[in-house]
């Protein structure tokens with residue numbers, strides 16, 4: 001899963017002026033780091049706070065509440081948060097000099113991992129909130145107003161966004177054509193490099209009825225594609241309306257019956273949870289897109305074992321063969337860790353071989369970095385940085401070649417493109433192929449939200465270019 005940083009804002013934020021603050025409206029600035037799940041949570045935090053009078057702003061200095069939604073997957077992630085907090089504190093002091101308040105909240109996985117330490121080290125922080133507690137933001141803000149700093153990093157069993165009222169959900173949904181819905185959180189797999197089981201807790205699945213309700217609201221607000229999110233999304237095991245168990249393929253079938261919901265995707269999957277039923281759904285459910293993010297991490301059995309992945313390279317080849325048997329055109333992507341403790345040149349070569357053999361549409365590479373508290377951190381055969389960097393460059397070269405070849409192979413084909421937004425240049429619109437490639441096309445904006453056949457005419461580093469098969473005015 002690729003990681004990123006994003007500032008979020010409502011399109012109408014600029015229209016909210018100071019007068020509204022006096023009448024009770026306040027401004028919220030959320031900065032989100034890390035995975036899609038954090039991006040989704042940022043949207044939901046804005047939802048929870050909207051009925052409390054918060055509108056989003058793009059200007060941190062203008063915010064009554066700043067939330068840093070943090071990620072803990074990288075080394076020194078906590079240090080980076082503290083340095084960012086130092087900058088926010090300066091803004092808080094500048095506002096205080098003008099008689100204006102600013103509350104600072106730290107959310108996400110660093111909040112979960114560091115807890116009270118954050119407030120101990122940075123006194124300007126008012127609130128530390130773990131990913132399981134976002135539904136309690138309003139209550140915690142009220143407590144912070146009255147009693148000073150508040151910390152909440154428990155793992156309650158309730159659905160954290162369950163209480164959200166329908167209009168609030170629909171408001172957020174109106175922001176686009178493609179949306180995310182979290183269906184599963186946490187992880188019980190304990191790969192020896194990974195902090196997620198500690199920061200997101202044990203694996204839990206949301207009830208099917210809640211997911212369907214959320215999807216219906218999104219579709220009513222214009223969403224046409226939903227990506228189901230989870231740390232181990234294919235381990236989803238919710239219960240349906242009758243209280244019976246429901247796995248991911250069952251959920252996909254139910255969701256694909258929602259009129260207006262044209263496309264479904266899911267991420268991130270674990271190879272050991274690719275069941276026959278899920279693979280069969282790729283053949284039977286037209287809405288389920290032929291793209292699968294299926295991280296393997298390494299091609300070496302020795303390293304896979306040290307990582308506690310509980311599968312061998314040959315198991316991965318088997319899964320890929322089973323999927324390709326029903327969807328020969330499926331586009332695959334994967335994460336890889338380079339320089340896991342003890343990785344030899346031979347182990348690394350096995351990873352290169354796996355990539356060559358599978359053929360990926362896209363790959364994400366991460367240099368191994370120590371996460372305190374994980375078994376990998378205790379391993380004494382750490383790989384030198386220079387070796388990691390050199391191997392990373394070789395991996396990147398191989399994967400770049402595959403990605404370019406994959407994109408080039410699309411040229412000349414006609415593909416159904418779901419248009420999502422305006423394109424890079426005036427008169428252009430941008431959308432996605434079933435294989436998650438971005439396509440830029442000359443075309444009218446009213447096609448946004450619809451699927452239209454496009455002939456692919458060319459490629460650049462990150463996009464495809466195409467033309468509408470039938471001219472539309």
Ligand code: SAH
Nearest residue numbers: 001193194231268295335336366367368369
């Ligand atoms: N649940 C998903 C994603 C986990 S985090 C999965 O099982 O694949 C996203 C990616 O970050 C991982 O796939 C892994 O490649 C990378 N990652 C996690 N911990 C890491 C670490 N300590 N060092 C380097 N990369 C790491």
Ligand code: SF4
Nearest residue numbers: 187189190191194196
């Ligand atoms: Fe981390 Fe492994 Fe769980 Fe993925 S499966 S979240 S890499 S422990």
Ligand code: F3S
Nearest residue numbers: 034035071072073109
């Ligand atoms: Fe980062 Fe937490 Fe996601 S550690 S990758 S934000 S689950």
